[in-house]
Structures are given as structure tokens and as C-alpha cells.
Amino acid sequence: MDRRTFLKTVPMLTVLAGTASSFAEDLKTITLVKPQTDGGKSVLAALKERRTNRNISAEKLPPQTLSNLLWAAFGVNREKGPFGGPGRTAASASNSQEIDLYVALPEGVYLYEAIPHRLTPVIAGDFRRRSGRRSAARAPVNIFYVVDIAKYTKAPFQEPGLKDSEIQKSYYYVATGLIAQNVYLFAASQGLAAHFHNCDKRNTPNEFKLRPEQRVLFSQTVGYPA
Amino acid sequence: MDRRTFLKTVPMLTVLAGTASSFAEDLKTITLVKPQTDGGKSVLAALKERRTNRNISAEKLPPQTLSNLLWAAFGVNREKGPFGGPGRTAASASNSQEIDLYVALPEGVYLYEAIPHRLTPVIAGDFRRRSGRRSAARAPVNIFYVVDIAKYTKAPFQEPGLKDSEIQKSYYYVATGLIAQNVYLFAASQGLAAHFHNCDKRNTPNEFKLRPEQRVLFSQTVGYPA
Numbered sequence: 001m002d003r004r005t006f007l008k009t010v011p012m013l014t015v016l017a018g019t020a021s022s023f024a025e026d027l028k029t030i031t032l033v034k035p036q037t038d039g040g041k042s043v044l045a046a047l048k049e050r051r052t053n054r055n056i057s058a059e060k061l062p063p064q065t066l067s068n069l070l071w072a073a074f075g076v077n078r079e080k081g082p083f084g085g086p087g088r089t090a091a092s093a094s095n096s097q098e099i100d101l102y103v104a105l106p107e108g109v110y111l112y113e114a115i116p117h118r119l120t121p122v123i124a125g126d127f128r129r130r131s132g133r134r135s136a137a138r139a140p141v142n143i144f145y146v147v148d149i150a151k152y153t154k155a156p157f158q159e160p161g162l163k164d165s166e167i168q169k170s171y172y173y174v175a176t177g178l179i180a181q182n183v184y185l186f187a188a189s190q191g192l193a194a195h196f197h198n199c200d201k202r203n204t205p206n207e208f209k210l211r212p213e214q215r216v217l218f219s220q221t222v223g224y225p226a
Numbered sequence: 227m228d229r230r231t232f233l234k235t236v237p238m239l240t241v242l243a244g245t246a247s248s249f250a251e252d253l254k255t256i257t258l259v260k261p262q263t264d265g266g267k268s269v270l271a272a273l274k275e276r277r278t279n280r281n282i283s284a285e286k287l288p289p290q291t292l293s294n295l296l297w298a299a300f301g302v303n304r305e306k307g308p309f310g311g312p313g314r315t316a317a318s319a320s321n322s323q324e325i326d327l328y329v330a331l332p333e334g335v336y337l338y339e340a341i342p343h344r345l346t347p348v349i350a351g352d353f354r355r356r357s358g359r360r361s362a363a364r365a366p367v368n369i370f371y372v373v374d375i376a377k378y379t380k381a382p383f384q385e386p387g388l389k390d391s392e393i394q395k396s397y398y399y400v401a402t403g404l405i406a407q408n409v410y411l412f413a414a415s416q417g418l419a420a421h422f423h424n425c426d427k428r429n430t431p432n433e434f435k436l437r438p439e440q441r442v443l444f445s446q447t448v449g450y451p452a
Contacts, residue, residue, distance in 0.1 A: 043268070077273060078277065178403040181316060
């Protein structure tokens, strides 16, 4: 099969994979163990080590590390945050908590639910390649940052001379950065490698069964240094 | 003076302040002491404490804390980063390092220069109120996030179906979030209070003597909890 034929075949394979995966009865909710809230390097020492590392091995993360990683990223760190609702490890405009983390593991994609601290199945199958080629496709964890515009209900978000959609954009990209740096610093504090980057925005909305108000923004690959 | 008269008077006062400040011969470069790269809470413990705290006292930060804060935010943490140039504590698209930190202290506004790790005078005078009213105006440090579009020279930044300006926007708001979370976690690790928020974008471009390629995005207030 030459390259052109292969590329023509890909959409069909994708459709088949999607259909098969909707019968994903084998993908179960992952109840994450209680996250640790101490241990590892200090913030200053982690900042010293902070860097983008694209060379990530295929080795799986132990359950405790996966739990700590997701809690660090955007977990609940206190019962009451501002504007009502629980407080999270990263801020958001009027505590809208508009970013959802879709987590691609080798066996499937899950939605991180922060309050019960668990991973709920989205679709079975290996979608890690949607995060990027090479090491991203075989790294144990790929986090997709997905904004849910429908969560902007608490404040008018008005600024002179700026359209609502522009203001929202400034908020949700900043919110993505806040979470992504939690991941970078957690990784640095534990000797893990992390890489924040662009991802496939064409196929993921359908595959991840997103509503029209949701948009895939970026992704971040995490694992042991290769 | 009623409110309307006062508001009409503000632009004139601003112009006068700007003129007076351009003779800011009394504002000197602040050579920051060497930043500490360890000490304080662990990343996980800081994440547990991470929150937005708007109640910030007027108490000044000691020189070592100010140095550590700015290094943590976006300092140089290694000689060689990706795509050439030094590595910083926060990532940026193709290491463009497009965000500049303008730091408002009680006596004036300074530009944080990461390589020599110093604050270079921008304008004399108290501009902390441009970051927000109440506690922001009297907090010891207000950091303004300013993007310099002219720094996007290293990569074409192309994505199907997206305009260049839209791609840049997604990059520089994420970059702002990455730096802002460094500030939040440094603050949490040291028992400081921090608050990321909107700021005055109308007066600051002129007052901070920005080029047309620079834009003020957000600001962040830091100090001791009140």
C-alpha cells in the first residue's frame, strides 16, 4: 500500500474504530486512589528542573502517581472555592472551572472528574496518537485540554471594546496554562517528563463525543524520561 | 467635585503624571539578589494551599523574596533551552519567550530582565492602581503580563483553518497562564497571597511606553496575606 492509498484508508479505519468503540463495555470507571498532598521536590527546586522533555518512555505510571498527577493538574484542594463550589488547584474566571481534562491511556480515553477524583470512560481504544506522533503516541498519559463554553454562566465577562467570545478565549487559554504548569511542576518534582503541545483538533471532537460548546485546545504528554 | 467631573479630569491628570514621570531620573535599576532554588513547601503541599487571595497587606517583600518571586515566575533556570537561547521556568511556543513582566512597585514600574535577573526602570510613580482597586493598589508587587508579538519569529505557527493572529493568541494566553501558575505556587509555597485578574489596558500601553507590537493582557497581585 503506497502512502496515498494508506491516507485514503485512514478515515474509514477511524469510522470503524469509532463504531466499535461505542460498544466499549470493557472500559470501566477508574477510581483513583487518594492523592498524596506532600512529598517530592520543593516548588523552587522543581522550578529549577522545569523543562519541556519530549523523550518519554512507554512505561506506565503507578496508580498513586497517576492519581497525584491528575489531582495536581486540576484536582479539588478545598471544599469551598470562590463564587461557590469546590476550590481547585488552578484558578478560573469567576471559578467557572471551564476546562475539562480528557485523559488518553493505552486502553481508552477517560474524563477526569475532580470531585469524586475518578476517570470516567469516554471511548475505548488507543487514541494517544491524537496527541502527537512518536513519543506522545506511546507515552503512558496524554491529557487533552477541552473547554466547555457552557460553563461560563456565573459572570457577564464584559470588557470595553472586546467581544464576549474574545474575552472567553483569553480566559480559557489562560486557564489551560495554569493547569498545564501544575502538570509541568508536578512532573519536575517527581522526576517525570512532560511536554505541552498542539494536538489533533479535527478527529477528537467526534471521537471524544464532545458537545458543540466544547473545544479541544491543546494536549500534554507525561511519563518517565526515556 | 461630583463623579462626572472627576472622571473628566482623570485623562488630564494621567497626561501630567506621564510627563512628569518621563523625567524619572531618580528611578534606578534594581539588581536582584541571586534567587534561591530550594526551600519552602513541596509542589504537592503548595498545590494543597493554592488559592486566590485578594486580601493582601501593604507590607513590602524582602529583597530575597522579590528576587525568588520573579525568578520563579519566568526566570532563567538553565543555560540552554529548546530552539536556542536560555531555558526559562515556563514554556513558550518554540521558546519564543513572548511574555514580558512589567512589575509595579510603590516607587515605579520596572521591566523584569531575566538573563541579568534585574528590574530596569520603565516609569517612576505609583502605578499599582492600574492593576486594580483596593488591595491591589496598595499591595507591594503587581506583575503586568505584556505580550510582544514581535518575538514570534522562530516558527511559522501554522494550523489548518486558523488565522495566524488566532494561533498567536492561543499561544500567548497559555504562556501567561504558565507563568501565572508559577507565581501562584511560589506564593503558596512561601505563605504569600496572590491574585490573578484583569487590569487597566487603556492607560498602561502609553504609561509603560509600549511599542505597537506589545499588548497588556492581565495582571497579578502578590504580597503578604492581610
